[in-house]
Amino acid sequence: MIKASIIGASGYVGLELIRLLLRHPEVEIVSIISSSSNQLSIDKTNPQFKKVSALVFEEFKIEAIEKADVIFCALPHGISQEYVKIGYDLGKVVIDLSADFRYKDSQKYAKDYTEHKYPELLQKSAYGLCEINRGEIKNAQIIGNPGCYPTSAILGLAPLLKSKLIDKNGIIIDSKSGVSGAGKKSDFAYSFCELDENFKAYSVAKHRHTSEIEEKCSLLFGEDLNLSFTPHLLPVKRGILSTIYATLVKNIDKSNLVEIYNEFYKDEYFVRIFENELPELKYVRGTNFVDIGFEIDKKTNKVIIISCIDNLIKGAAGQAIQNMNIRFSLDEKTGLVMVGEYF
Ligand SMILES: NC(=O)C1=CN([C@@H]2O[C@H](COP(=O)(O)OP(=O)(O)OC[C@H]3O[C@@H](n4cnc5c(N)ncnc54)[C@H](OP(=O)(O)O)[C@@H]3O)[C@@H](O)[C@H]2O)C=CC1
Numbered sequence: 001m002i003k004a005s006i007i008g009a010s011g012y013v014g015l016e017l018i019r020l021l022l023r024h025p026e027v028e029i030v031s032i033i034s035s036s037s038n039q040l041s042i043d044k045t046n047p048q049f050k051k052v053s054a055l056v057f058e059e060f061k062i063e064a065i066e067k068a069d070v071i072f073c074a075l076p077h078g079i080s081q082e083y084v085k086i087g088y089d090l091g092k093v094v095i096d097l098s099a100d101f102r103y104k105d106s107q108k109y110a111k112d113y114t115e116h117k118y119p120e121l122l123q124k125s126a127y128g129l130c131e132i133n134r135g136e137i138k139n140a141q142i143i144g145n146p147g148c149y150p151t152s153a154i155l156g157l158a159p160l161l162k163s164k165l166i167d168k169n170g171i172i173i174d175s176k177s178g179v180s181g182a183g184k185k186s187d188f189a190y191s192f193c194e195l196d197e198n199f200k201a202y203s204v205a206k207h208r209h210t211s212e213i214e215e216k217c218s219l220l221f222g223e224d225l226n227l228s229f230t231p232h233l234l235p236v237k238r239g240i241l242s243t244i245y246a247t248l249v250k251n252i253d254k255s256n257l258v259e260i261y262n263e264f265y266k267d268e269y270f271v272r273i274f275e276n277e278l279p280e281l282k283y284v285r286g287t288n289f290v291d292i293g294f295e296i297d298k299k300t301n302k303v304i305i306i307s308c309i310d311n312l313i314k315g316a317a318g319q320a321i322q323n324m325n326i327r328f329s330l331d332e333k334t335g336l337v338m339v340g341e342y343f
């Protein structure tokens with residue numbers, strides 16, 4: 001059995017990690033770490049866990065993570081790096097859910113986040129976008145789990161970037177996210193009356209995921225992209241739907257696209273290509289799938305890609321577990337096969 005510790009276990013991503021790892025046949029959770037819930041059992045703080053688990057939250061101590069083979073850090077950006085460093089020095093495999101180990105270039109990280117205290121560790125970490133970077137993930141001691149928006153955007157664009165079918169300038173990524181993407185924030189802007197029956201854009205032309213998407217596309221596909229990324233807040237709890245617009249540089253039709261996407265993702269269980277219909281949030285909600293559909297708009301010579309994920313699963317906890325499966329040479333699907341909720 002793989003022994004796992006979760007730091008930041010009381011947050012939305014931490015709880016989702018616990019929920020998923022409890023059903024993973026090869027994992028034993030050895031510690032769940034939270035300062036706000038210290039010494040409380042999970043079936044008291046979150047009654048959903050009654051009769052399933054009575055794991056007790058504990059405060060961070062070296063002894064709490066020493067027995068683990070893998071540590072998941074589900075902490076805020078900037079704070080996570082301290083805990084990742086401790087886990088790394090103890091020789092553990094560390095999967096970080098924050099942005100702290102997603103970048104190779106510490107200057108790019110600093111521009112959107114904060115000064116990195118351990119820039120040398122960025123060279124030792126693998127970007128955990130499983131379908132694209134499996135080779136690096138297999139041998140890494142630190143895995144930087146991707147942002148939720150970048151997961152939907154890069155997986156949606158990857159086959160077109162690889163086959164050099166689109167203009168690398170002027171790509172538009174228009175993404176809509178459920179509110180759990182913001183974590184357990186209690187700010188006024190995230191209260192029910194502000195969100196329900198409302199829909200709004202935010203961080204227009206300045207969201208920090210723009211640089212993550214750009215850096216990764218450049219490193220993974222050798223393409224220096226110039227793109228616009230606009231996130232929106234949907235009045236739903238989970239899910240991201242990204243609509244991506246790019247200009248075609250070759251004259252192709254829909255059947256070519258179907259072939260290209262099916263070929264690119266032919267061995268990928270967690271990618272579902274929609275050839276005739278279009279993906280919807282409800283198909284992926286509660287699953288580790290990314291659903292991708294597309295059309296060509298001949299009038300404007302644009303390809304329009306629709307890419308959907310559950311932000312807490314493929315966009316966070318599920319992809320982190322997929323990374324763990326890769327790193328520990330398990331079948332990638334272990335513990336992650338789920339059908340989307342019907343409603
Ligand atoms: N929500 C999402 O859809 C996604 C989130 N992520 C990333 O995953 C990470 C966790 O996100 P999420 O669960 O949503 O966030 P939450 O705000 O829901 O939870 C974060 C947890 O971190 C702990 N924490 C907060 N501040 C500190 C601190 N100063 N020191 C130590 N622990 C602290 C808290 O637990 P306690 O106070 O009990 O210790 C809290 O429960 C973040 O980096 C986020 O960006 C990534 C992809 C998607």
Ligand SMILES: CC(=O)N[C@@H](CCC(=O)OP(=O)(O)O)C(=O)O
Pocket residue numbers: 097098099146147148149177178179180181182183231233315
């Ligand atoms: C709806 C919402 O607020 N979403 C978050 C992104 C969540 C995420 O996955 O990104 P990180 O892991 O980089 O935090 C945001 O826009 O900041």
